[in-house]
Amino acid sequence: MNNILNRLVKLPKTIWTFYYEGFRNQSKWSRQLWLIILIKLFVMFFILKLLFFPNFLKTKYDSDQERSDYVIDQLTNPKNQ
Numbered sequence: 001m002n003n004i005l006n007r008l009v010k011l012p013k014t015i016w017t018f019y020y021e022g023f024r025n026q027s028k029w030s031r032q033l034w035l036i037i038l039i040k041l042f043v044m045f046f047i048l049k050l051l052f053f054p055n056f057l058k059t060k061y062d063s064d065q066e067r068s069d070y071v072i073d074q075l076t077n078p079k080n081q
Contacts, residue, residue, distance in 0.1 A: 026034075057067045 023031075023034075057070065061067045061070060
């Protein structure tokens, strides 16, 4: 039981060391590629969300109860077409 507990305690450090050593030993090209990937993720998840996906429920309804009622209504009542 003690051996399993020791492994669980050391697991985060082992994972951290694995990634740290991997990123530290990368070539210049791979570091540039990771930088481009991180910039793209930042743009996609932070900038675009702020500009194109406003919080519709917060702006239209004041309380959590009104928001939940709206969502339940939209999910349970199909739109008539």
